[in-house]
Every structure is written in structure tokens, then in C-alpha cells.
Amino acid sequence: MRPLEAVNDFVVKFANVNGSGSASANQLFAKSILRMGVPATPRNIFPSNIQGLPTWYEVRVSEANHLGARGGTDLMVAMNPQTWDQDLKSIEPGGYLFYDSTRPLPPSKFRSDITVIGMPLTAICNAEYTDSRQRQLFKNIIYVGALSALLDIDPAVLETLIGEQFKAKEKLIDVNIHALHLGRDYALQNLACPIGLRVRKADAIGDRIFIEGNAAAGLGAVYGGATVCAWYPITPSTSLAEGFTRYCNRYRVDKETGKKRFAIVQAEDELASIGMVIGAAWNGARAFTATSGPGISLMQEFIGLAHFAEIPAVIFDVQRAGPSTGMPTRTQQCDVLTAAYASHGDTKHVLLFPEDPHECFEMSALAFDLADRLQTPVFVLLDLDIGMNERLCAPFRWDDNRRMDRGKVMTAEDLEAGRDFGRYLDVDGDGIPYRTYPGTHPTRGAFFTRGTSRDRYARYTEEGAAYQDNMERLLRKFDTAKTLVPRPIRRAAAEPTRLGAIYYGSSSAAMDEAVSLLAGQGIALDTLRVRGFPFHEDVRRFVSDHDQVFVVEQNRDAQLRTLLITEEEFDPAKLSRVLHYDGSPITARFIAGRIAETVSSLKIVPLRKAVP
Amino acid sequence: MTYLPKPKLHHPKLPTNELGFTRRDYEGSISTLCAGCGHDSISAAIVHACFELSLPPHRIAKLSGIGCSSKTPTYFLGNSHGFNSVHGRMPSVLTGANLANRDLIYLGVSGDGDSASIGLGQFAHSIRRGVNMVYIVENNGVYGLTKGQFSATADKGARNKRGLANLDEPIDLIGMALQLGATYIGRGFSGDKAQLVPLIKGALTHKGAAFIDCISPCVAFNNHVGSTKSFDYVREHNAAVNFLDVIEGRDEIVVDHAPGTVEVVRQHDGSLLKLRKIARDYDPTDRIAAMNFLQQHQARGEIVTGLLYVDPDADDLHGYLDTAEKPFNQMTDAELCPGTTALEKLNAALR
Numbered sequence: 001m002r003p004l005e006a007v008n009d010f011v012v013k014f015a016n017v018n019g020s021g022s023a024s025a026n027q028l029f030a031k032s033i034l035r036m037g038v039p040a041t042p043r044n045i046f047p048s049n050i051q052g053l054p055t056w057y058e059v060r061v062s063e064a065n066h067l068g069a070r071g072g073t074d075l076m077v078a079m080n081p082q083t084w085d086q087d088l089k090s091i092e093p094g095g096y097l098f099y100d101s102t103r104p105l106p107p108s109k110f111r112s113d114i115t116v117i118g119m120p121l122t123a124i125c126n127a128e129y130t131d132s133r134q135r136q137l138f139k140n141i142i143y144v145g146a147l148s149a150l151l152d153i154d155p156a157v158l159e160t161l162i163g164e165q166f167k168a169k170e171k172l173i174d175v176n177i178h179a180l181h182l183g184r185d186y187a188l189q190n191l192a193c194p195i196g197l198r199v200r201k202a203d204a205i206g207d208r209i210f211i212e213g214n215a216a217a218g219l220g221a222v223y224g225g226a227t228v229c230a231w232y233p234i235t236p237s238t239s240l241a242e243g244f245t246r247y248c249n250r251y252r253v254d255k256e257t258g259k260k261r262f263a264i265v266q267a268e269d270e271l272a273s274i275g276m277v278i279g280a281a282w283n284g285a286r287a288f289t290a291t292s293g294p295g296i297s298l299m300q301e302f303i304g305l306a307h308f309a310e311i312p313a314v315i316f317d318v319q320r321a322g323p324s325t326g327m328p329t330r331t332q333q334c335d336v337l338t339a340a341y342a343s344h345g346d347t348k349h350v351l352l353f354p355e356d357p358h359e360c361f362e363m364s365a366l367a368f369d370l371a372d373r374l375q376t377p378v379f380v381l382l383d384l385d386i387g388m389n390e391r392l393c394a395p396f397r398w399d400d401n402r403r404m405d406r407g408k409v410m411t412a413e414d415l416e417a418g419r420d421f422g423r424y425l426d427v428d429g430d431g432i433p434y435r436t437y438p439g440t441h442p443t444r445g446a447f448f449t450r451g452t453s454r455d456r457y458a459r460y461t462e463e464g465a466a467y468q469d470n471m472e473r474l475l476r477k478f479d480t481a482k483t484l485v486p487r488p489i490r491r492a493a494a495e496p497t498r499l500g501a502i503y504y505g506s507s508s509a510a511m512d513e514a515v516s517l518l519a520g521q522g523i524a525l526d527t528l529r530v531r532g533f534p535f536h537e538d539v540r541r542f543v544s545d546h547d548q549v550f551v552v553e554q555n556r557d558a559q560l561r562t563l564l565i566t567e568e569e570f571d572p573a574k575l576s577r578v579l580h581y582d583g584s585p586i587t588a589r590f591i592a593g594r595i596a597e598t599v600s601s602l603k604i605v606p607l608r609k610a611v612p
Numbered sequence: 613m614t615y616l617p618k619p620k621l622h623h624p625k626l627p628t629n630e631l632g633f634t635r636r637d638y639e640g641s642i643s644t645l646c647a648g649c650g651h652d653s654i655s656a657a658i659v660h661a662c663f664e665l666s667l668p669p670h671r672i673a674k675l676s677g678i679g680c681s682s683k684t685p686t687y688f689l690g691n692s693h694g695f696n697s698v699h700g701r702m703p704s705v706l707t708g709a710n711l712a713n714r715d716l717i718y719l720g721v722s723g724d725g726d727s728a729s730i731g732l733g734q735f736a737h738s739i740r741r742g743v744n745m746v747y748i749v750e751n752n753g754v755y756g757l758t759k760g761q762f763s764a765t766a767d768k769g770a771r772n773k774r775g776l777a778n779l780d781e782p783i784d785l786i787g788m789a790l791q792l793g794a795t796y797i798g799r800g801f802s803g804d805k806a807q808l809v810p811l812i813k814g815a816l817t818h819k820g821a822a823f824i825d826c827i828s829p830c831v832a833f834n835n836h837v838g839s840t841k842s843f844d845y846v847r848e849h850n851a852a853v854n855f856l857d858v859i860e861g862r863d864e865i866v867v868d869h870a871p872g873t874v875e876v877v878r879q880h881d882g883s884l885l886k887l888r889k890i891a892r893d894y895d896p897t898d899r900i901a902a903m904n905f906l907q908q909h910q911a912r913g914e915i916v917t918g919l920l921y922v923d924p925d926a927d928d929l930h931g932y933l934d935t936a937e938k939p940f941n942q943m944t945d946a947e948l949c950p951g952t953t954a955l956e957k958l959n960a961a962l963r
């Protein structure tokens with residue numbers, strides 16, 4: 001077996017023990033590749049546990065800009081004896097294994113078709129450090145140093161990064177750089193460096209930035225003018241509220257008075273978080289909560305109230321697999337239906353599907369405008385894969401001329417001038433009524449907010465006709481929403497095709513890559529990335545333009561497909577499922593494999609071949 | 613069934629308050645509760661208190677959960693925004709509303725089912741956060757709106773209309789409020805308006821979490837012999853510890869009572885709570901003593917009423933969070949959005 005050879009195109013996986021301090025060393029590794037101008041995409045694979053259980057950190061290096069997960073491992077950095085067997089198995093034939101050789105292992109513990117690189121990390125640490133915590137922490141930096149030699153990573157880049165990381169703690173810079181070189185020098189002297197996998201300086205990053213989706217969404221909420229955040233901790237959404245907190249402390253503390261232009265409340269549960277959001281939004285502040293599936297389940301009643309009482313609310317759902325004792329630290333797109341139809345009665349909600357941190361920021365800020373404009377809850381559906389992993393993405397942009405769209409709010413002047421105010425009166429034909437904030441005018445504009453037992457002027461009634469009238473207006477409002485949510489993005493294959501694929505959210509990177517894999521196999525695929533619900537009319541056009549449309553999703557039940565069939569009444573036979581739902585991020589290999597399989601089983605003749 | 617607007621014909625001789633409003637200006641639409649329901653007396657007391665304090669009605673926001681009690685905000689303060697939210701969750705909605713605009717007065721109205729059963733958690737947490745509000749529980753020991761099931765404040769052994777005894781221990785919301793750090797705590801009785809109106813006035817002028825437990829008999833389902841929340845039972849067991857007078861303005865009041873029988877507490881806004889003592893040894897500024905007193909008297913089957921605790925220098929959630937003086941809902945783009953310069957800098961730091 002010939003050892004793998006690849007420049008700027010391989011996957012390194014670190015197998016670590018949770019709580020061993022490996023995260024920042026691994027991050028340093030990923031960043032050093034980015035700084036060499038080569039796209040690198042890290043992914044954390046971690047258990048629902050604080051200390052002791054296995055974690056993995058996977059870095060896909062791809063000068064061709066494939067940012068989705070690839071599957072398989074070319075170089076395994078096996079630092080966890082507990083997962084040795086499975087880690088060994090996951091190495092691609094011809095791949096490499098880097099391990100701590102302090103304790104000798106029998107030959108049966110290895111594979112003959114890979115290159116094994118042993119380095120006595122523990123022994124080196126024990127010789128260098130006496131403190132057990134130092135031994136543990138510097139071991140991580142030492143292996144990064146060794147990897148820099150093995151993969152030909154510029155040590156100067158690593159030194160710069162260490163300098164930036166410990167800017168505030170000068171003392172730590174030297175000791176970390178020392179550890180780095182300890183590892184690097186050992187490797188240079190004792191191991192065959194470099195191996196077949198190499199990082200070579202390139203210029204493939206451009207002006208892109210590197211950030212987690214949750215942090216980006218938290219920042220978007222700051223730019224979007226949110227002042228109230230009420231939340232309850234739940235993985236993988238916690239870092240969104242934390243991101244908002246961090247950016248608020250940076251940008252929203254009054255320089256003179258030290259007073260805060262924001263309020264963040266860690267509520268007692270998700271019922272209280274959404275209740276606070278609704279109360280704040282009813283009273284004219286921009287408010288949001290961040291949660292995941294189990295939290296959405298608890299919020300159901302309130303979401304219905306907000307829908308019917310027409311109160312803006314922004315809900316970030318960072319999706320994860322399963323219930324609380326399911327797979328809380330694994331990714332999925334499994335709350336699409338729950339969010340779309342959340343609550344009792346006839347309810348439908350606006351959904352946004354960001355593909356990466358850039359869109360997390362944009363859609364976060366946009367969600368507040370949409371919620372105010374439409375006076376309704378708006379869900380931003382992230383998932384663990386984009387929420388909790390740093391991802392290379394287009395830089396954030398903002399237009400200083402942009403103003404918050406507070407929607408239809410009657411002012412004291414409007415009321416004073418005698419404008420007719422009916423809280424649920426459709427004056428403009430778009431289904432959106434006017435509202436007033438409490439305390440606006442001494443004698444006009446006050447109303448009593450309740451669910452649906454009221455007429456157009458918010459007067460109490462239980463009459464069926466008034467109820468139905470209101471429900472029909474809500475449908476008109478939902479139609480208006482179609483014109484306001486982000487349009488889907490359509491991409492045509494290089495040649496005409498009758499095959500299409502619809503996808504959304506974090507599947508984006510894998511999908512892009514799958515399209516080129518399939519093109520290589522002679523299967524041309526047009527794609528449509530859905531970015532919002534209700535569906536824009538472009539979705540209908542796309543489906544009717546194709547004979548077969550694959551709906552690519554990360555859930556078992558084809559939730560977006562169900563939504564498409566239910567809302568747009570598409571022929572189910574026309575929509576094929578491509579479903580990935582084991583909790584790991586979807587890969588291009590998976591998508592291309594499924595589509596190619598279906599294409600051959602359906603005997604769909606690619607257009608190119610059909611033409612004689 | 614549609615709502616019944618109250619005819620707004622003002623009697624020319626109706627007294628007006630400092631703002632020129634008559635009491636009618638603080639009323640709402642006509643109540644649809646059962647005739648004689650205790651809740652209606654509480655609504656009347658709220659109207660009375662707001663009128664006497666000359667509060668601008670539109671500067672009050674009234675929020676409630678679900679229940680007969682929670683319906684009452686329609687029946688008072690017709691010029692205030694109201695929010696009939698969901699069962700047991702008024703406290704969170706009120707908390708959010710309060711965060712959005714610290715300048716309004718927040719009046720939360722709830723029932724014993726709403727606050728002690730389904731909403732016990734939200735009741736507790738809103739109080740421990742010190743939300744600046746008046747939180748009134750209209751306590752009748754039953755779920756009125758769903759036709760008379762026991763609520764969590766029903767006493768153990770109390771009998772329902774069909775003669776069945778309640779088997780569970782009652783939840784004492786006053787005891788909980790004391791323990792959770794409410795900074796103004798009173799218990800009233802809908803049948804004693806003279807005591808209730810000043811209790812509400814004191815709560816409205818208080819800064820911090822003010823809680824009032826008001827026993828409010830349900831004439832339809834819990835006013836029979838064997839009930840411990842009936843008019844007769846409450847009258848017989850009512851043990852008032854003091855009688856409150858709320859005096860506005862900063863003038864020192866003249867104490868014309870025998871020494872030791874009157875206590876005056878000055879609140880942060882300058883209003884004075886003048887307490888005529890009935891239980892001579894009761895000190896409403898001592899939280900722990902109040903807890904002990906209440907426990908002892910409750911054990912004897914007495915319903916202790918009056919102003920039970922006050923911390924006149926209390927702070928509130930905004931104080932704890934150190935939020936800006938300007939209400940969030942009036943902040944502009946310039947105050948909220950950091951703009952492109954900051955974003956460019958951030959982009960650069962993320963490379």
C-alpha cells in the first residue's frame with residue numbers, strides 16, 4: 001500500500017479525552033493552516049459530558065474550498081487509548097497514524113496498510129515538566145509542534161498565533177512556544193518529515209473570516225437591535241446567548257454611565273424565556289431567545305399565543321439530534337416541522353435557514369425586522385454543525401444607512417391626529433394590522449391583548465364569523481411573508497438537466513461539493529437552496545422545471561419534503577428523499593452516492609446521453 | 613357574546629383627582645363575572661387606588677394569566693394596555709414587558725390556580741428576580757373558570773361543594789414570597805375594601821417586587837360551609853396586624869396616636885406608609901420575625917392580613933442588571949447598532 005500523498009487536501013482527526021485541554025491546541029493547529037492561506041474546516045465531535053469521555057476534532061484541509069465534512073481520516077492523531085480500535089479503523093488505506101509511543105503496544109494493535117508514527121509524548125512531557133496539569137496541557141502543544149514538522153506547517157505562523165492568543169498574558173507566550181519547539185524538534189530529528197500529506201502556502205482564503213455560527217447569530221442580534229435576551233442553557237444553543245452577552249458588553253455599555261443598553265435574563269426554563277420575549281416584544285423592545293429542540297417543545301403554548309396575538313418574537317433554534325437523553329451533542333435538521341407548525345390550532349411560522357456563520361449574522365439581524373414587520377414569531381434554524389463549529393465564511397457586512405424596520409406602529413401623533421386604530425384591522429390589504437406600544441397616548445390606542453376571542457378592534461367576542469375573519473387575515477399575512485423572507489438561491493448545472501436538488505442550512509457546503517462529484521460522474525444537477533419559509537414562488541418554479549427533485553436533509557422523516565408537499569401540493573413521487581441522520585454532519589460523498597444510486601435505479605438517463 | 617362597553621356619562625359632580633380624572637376614567641368594561649364574586653371587589657379597589665394616587669391610566673400596563681381572576685383586567689383601567697396571556701405565565705410576560713420599558717407601572721393579576729398551581733415556578737422566579745411590579749393573586753382556593761376544582765391554596769381538609777375534602781397541603785404564597793425576597797408583601801380580603809385599597813396603593817408606590825395575596829371568595833364554587841375561603845370563614849378568622857395609610861408627598865406626618873401604636877415607613881419615592889398597629893409586637897420591616905409570626909398564627913387557624921413586610925429601600929431587576937435609564941423600546945439605531953466601523957474591525961480580528 002502506497003502512503004497517501006496530498007497537498008492541501010486531506011483530513012486530520014484528533015482523538016482526545018474530554019476535558020484534557022486539547023481544544024485550544026487543536027484550534028491552534030486549524031488556524032495555522034488558515035493563516036497559510038489554505039481553507040481548513042474544523043468540526044468538534046463531542047459527547048454530552050464534561051470530563052473523561054472521548055472527543056474528536058476533525059480538520060478538513062481543502063484548497064479547493066470544500067468546507068463540508070468529507071468522511072474518512074487521512075491522518076489520525078490518536079491521543080485517546082479508549083477509542084484506539086475505532087480510531088485505527090477509521091483511517092483511510094494508505095493513511096497515517098500518529099500516537100503516543102511512551103508505552104509500547106503489540107503489533108496486533110496496528111494496521112499494515114497505514115504509516116505508523118510513534119512519538120513518546122508522555123515521556124517527553126514527564127522529562128520536561130513536573131506539574132501534572134502542565135504535563136497534560138503542554139502535551140497538546142507538543143503534538144501540534146510535531147505535526148507542524150510532519151505536515152510542513154510554517155512554525156513562524158504558529159508562533160504568531162500563540163503570540164496573539166496570549167497577548168494579555170505575556171508570560172505564557174514563551175512557555176507555549178518552547179513546548180511547540182520541543183515537539184517540532186523531536187519530530188525533525190527522529191521522524192521522517194514531512195509525510196505525504198502537506199500544507200503548502202496558498203492564497204485561497206481571500207477576505208473571509210473564521211467564526212462560529214452561534215457567535216455570529218449573537219452578533220447579528222446586537223446589530224439587529226435586540227435589547228432583551230431571555231434564555232435557558234441547552235447545548236448547542238448556549239454559546240449563542242453567550243455570544244450576544246459578549247458583544248453587548250463590548251458594544252452596548254454606555255461609555256459615560258456604564259449603564260447597559262441590553263438585558264439578559266437566564267430564565268428558570270424555556271417557558272419563562274419565551275414568555276419574557278413575548279412580554280418585551282409586546283412592549284416594543286426587540287427580544288429573542290436561543291434554544292434547541294427540547295426547549296421548542298416547552299415553548300409551544302406561548303408560540304401559539306404570539307402567533308394569534310401577533311407579537312414579534314425571534315427564536316433561534318440550534319438544532320440537535322434526539323431528546324435530552326438522545327444525542328444532544330450531535331447535529332441534525334430535525335425541528336423543521338416542529339417549528340413550522342409549532343403550537344395548537346392553525347398556526348404557521350416564518351422560518352429562516354442560514355447556511356453558515358455569515359448568514360447566521362445576516363438572518364439574525366433580518367429576523368428582528370421580519371418579526372416586527374409581520375408581527376409574528378420568526379424562527380432562525382441553525383444546527384450544531386454551523387452553530388458550534390468555526391467556519392470560514394464571507395465577512396460580515398452592514399450598511400450604515402440601514403434602519404430597524406419596526407413595522408406598523410401607531411405613534412402618539414398618529415393617534416392624536418385621529419387615525420382610526422383597530423388592532424386587528426387590515427388597512428393595507430397585506431394582512432398586517434397596526435399596533436401601539438403600551439403607554440403611547442393618554443386616551444387613545446390602548447387595547448386588550450388576548451388570543452383570538454376578539455374582533456378587528458380588539459373588543460371581546462366569541463362570534464364564529466369574527467374568528468374566521470381573523471384567521472383568513474392571518475393567511476393573507478402569511479402570503480405577505482412569502483415576499484419578505486430571503487429568496488431561494490438557484491444554481492444551474494453546467495449543462496441542461498431534468499434533475500434538481502433542494503437543500504437548506506448546513507447541508508450547503510457538502511451539497512456544493514456533491515454537485516461537482518456528480519458532474520464528474522456525468523450526472524448534472526441543478527440546485528435550489530431554500531432559505532426561508534413560507535416558500536417563495538421560485539421554489540414552485542424550480543420543481544416544475546425538473547422531472548425529479550432530490551430533497552437533501554439531515555433528518556429521518558424528510559421534514560422539508562413534507563413541508564413542500566403539504567404547502568405547495570407537489571407530487572410526492574417527484575420529490576426523492578436524500579436523508580442523513582446519524583448525528584454526524586452530512587457529507588458530499590453521502591449525497592453524491594445516494595443521488596447516483598437513485599439515478600441509476602430510476603434508470604434516469606442523463607440528458608446528455610439521451611441526445612443521440 | 614360580545615363585550616359590554618360601559619356608558620361613559622360622567623356625573624358632573626363626580627370628584628376628580630390631581631390629573632382631573634374621575635373614578636370612572638379608571639374603570640373598564642362591565643364585568644361578566646358572577647354577581648357577588650370577590651374578584652369584582654378587587655377590581656373596584658384597584659380603580660380606587662389608582663384614582664387616589666392620580667396615576668395616568670395609560671402609564672399602567674396590566675397583565676394576567678388565565679382564569680376568572682385573570683379576566684378582570686378588562687374590567688378596570690380601560691385606557692391601559694392589557695395582556696391576557698397564558699395560564700400561569702403572567703410573571704414571565706410581565707418581566708419581559710418590564711425590561712422593555714422601565715417607565716411604566718406593571719400590574720400583574722393572577723389567581724391561586726394560576727400562581728400556586730400551574731404557575732408556581734414563574735411566581736417564585738419573578739419574585740426572586742425583584743421585578744418592579746404589583747403582583748396580586750385573587751385567591752379563592754378553587755379554579756373558578758373550570759368550575760370549582762381545588763387549587764393549590766385550598767386548605768387540607770377544606771370541603772368542596774359536593775362535600776369532598778381536599779387531601780393536599782396548601783401552598784402559602786405569602787410564606788413563599790417572604791422566603792423568596794419580595795420587598796412588599798400584603799394580604800387582604802376582598803370583603804374589606806378599607807384595608808385593601810391602601811395595601812394596593814402602597815404596592816403601586818413601592819419599587820421592587822410587591823406581592824398581595826387577596827382572599828377573594830368564589831360565590832359560585834367555594835362559599836359554602838366547610839370551605840376555608842368563604843366570606844363567613846374569612847371574616848371569622850381574619851387577624852389583621854395593622855392598618856395602612858399611604859401618604860404621598862414629602863411632608864412629615866403628625867403622629868397623633870399613643871407611642872408605639874403607629875409606625876411610619878418612608879419609601880424610595882418619598883411616599884409614606886403609615887401603619888396603625890393592631891398586633892403591637894408586629895414589625896413589618898423584619899422579614900424573619902414576619903415569617904415566624906405568620907407561621908405561629910397560621911397554625912392557630914388565623915388568616916393574618918395587613919402589610920406584612922416592606923423593605924422601603926429595595927432595588928429592582930433593572931437595578932441589578934444595571935440597565936440604562938432610557939426605556940429599551942425607545943432606543944434608536946444609533947444607540948443599538950455598532951455600525952460598519954466596528955464590524956470591519958471585528959472582521960479583521962476574525963482572520
Ligand SMILES: Cc1ncc(C[n+]2csc(CCOP(=O)(O)OP(=O)(O)O)c2C)c(N)n1
Nearest residue numbers: 679680681699723724725726754755756757
Ligand atoms: C394550559 C392550560 N391548562 C388548563 C387551562 C384551563 N383553565 C383555565 S382557568 C383554570 C384555572 C384558573 O384558576 P384560578 O387561577 O384560581 O382562577 P379563578 O378562575 O379561580 O379566578 C384552568 C385550569 C388553561 N386555560 N390552560
Ligand code: SF4
Nearest residue numbers: 646649680756830831
Ligand atoms: S366562578 Fe367563582 S371566581 Fe369565577 S366569576 Fe364566578 S364567583 Fe368569581
Ligand SMILES: [Mg+2]
Nearest residue numbers: 723724725754
Ligand atoms: Mg382561583
